[in-house]
Amino acid sequence: MPNTDSRPQNGLQGSSYIYDYGTTPNTRTAVSQKVRLLAPSYGQGNKALTQMGVVSQFNPSQSRTIDPVRGIGFGDVIAELVPSVTEPTTGNMERALLYLSNLWQATGYAGGVDGPVRSLAHHRWPFDIEQQLVFSTLADIDLVGLGAANSGANGTGFTAGHQKIRYPDAAGPGGSTLRNPAHSAIITMYEACWFNSWSATFAKDSGMIMESGDVTVSDTHDFASIYGEFLRSGNDPSLSELGSIRYSGTPGAFPGASAAAGVGVTA
Numbered sequence: 001m002p003n004t005d006s007r008p009q010n011g012l013q014g015s016s017y018i019y020d021y022g023t024t025p026n027t028r029t030a031v032s033q034k035v036r037l038l039a040p041s042y043g044q045g046n047k048a049l050t051q052m053g054v055v056s057q058f059n060p061s062q063s064r065t066i067d068p069v070r071g072i073g074f075g076d077v078i079a080e081l082v083p084s085v086t087e088p089t090t091g092n093m094e095r096a097l098l099y100l101s102n103l104w105q106a107t108g109y110a111g112g113v114d115g116p117v118r119s120l121a122h123h124r125w126p127f128d129i130e131q132q133l134v135f136s137t138l139a140d141i142d143l144v145g146l147g148a149a150n151s152g153a154n155g156t157g158f159t160a161g162h163q164k165i166r167y168p169d170a171a172g173p174g175g176s177t178l179r180n181p182a183h184s185a186i187i188t189m190y191e192a193c194w195f196n197s198w199s200a201t202f203a204k205d206s207g208m209i210m211e212s213g214d215v216t217v218s219d220t221h222d223f224a225s226i227y228g229e230f231l232r233s234g235n236d237p238s239l240s241e242l243g244s245i246r247y248s249g250t251p252g253a254f255p256g257a258s259a260a261a262g263v264g265v266t267a
Helices: 137-143
Strands: 035-039 055-061 065-067 080-086 089-096 127-133 162-166 182-201 210-221
Touching: 035 055, 089 182, 127 162, 137 182
Parallel strands: none
Antiparallel strands: 035 127, 055 089, 065 080, 089 210, 127 182, 162 182, 182 210
8 A cells, every 4th residue: 555645746755635735825024834845755766855744843054153363462353253164054853753754754764664764873874955935926026027926937047046846736627737836936955964863752741743853964055056266145345246344445446435434545
C-alpha cells in the first residue's frame, strides 16, 4: 500500500489531506502562511526538492564578530570596524510527527516506516533546504505591474534570485484541469545542511507530538547569482549607491555627502 504521507505528488512530500492547500491573506507584509520549505523526500533519488508538510516553524540565523580598530593617542574613537569570518548559518525547524512520515524521512533519510534512521549517529549525508518567500497578489501587482496580477515574474542576472512559481493545478469539472496562476517568490537556498541536534516532545497534557531539529548550513545563496569579490551587494559608492560618508573622498561623491554640512571638507 502506498504511503500517502511520504509519497511526493504535485511538488509536495505527500498526497494525503495533511498536505491540502488553503487560502492565505493578501497583504504587502510577508506572512508565514505563504512561506514554502522544500527538502528532499526519502526514496525520490535525485529528483527535485518537494514541499515539506506540517512544519510549524523554521528559524534560520546568521552571525559574525565585528572587531573595532583603535589607536593609542587618538582618543576614545573607533578608527574602523573589521568584520571577522561569518559563523556557519544555523536553523531550527519544528514539525508535527506523523505516523507515516517523521522529520528524518522529510529530509531524505530512511527513517520511520522507511528505514532504520533513529539517531544523529545514522546521519551521514547532508541535505538541502529551499525557502520560497511567496508574494501576495498585492505585491505581485507592484512588482510586475497593474493588469498582470498573479502572473509572477522571473528575475534576470543580478536579480535572478526571485522566480515565478506555480502552485499545482486543480481538478476541474468533467475531468478538466484548472491551471493555477503564478506568483513571484524570493528564493533562498540553504545548501549542504547537517543536523546537529534532534528532539521530540512527549507530554502527558498535550496530544500532539512535535519533533525539533537544529541544522548547520554549509552555504547560503540566492539560487542564481555568481558570488565573488565584485558582487554587486549594495551600498557600494562606485555603483552610485549610498555607501557611507566616512568613505567619501570628496563632497557630493554620492548622495548624502554635503559640503554645506562640512562632510568630506579638508583644510
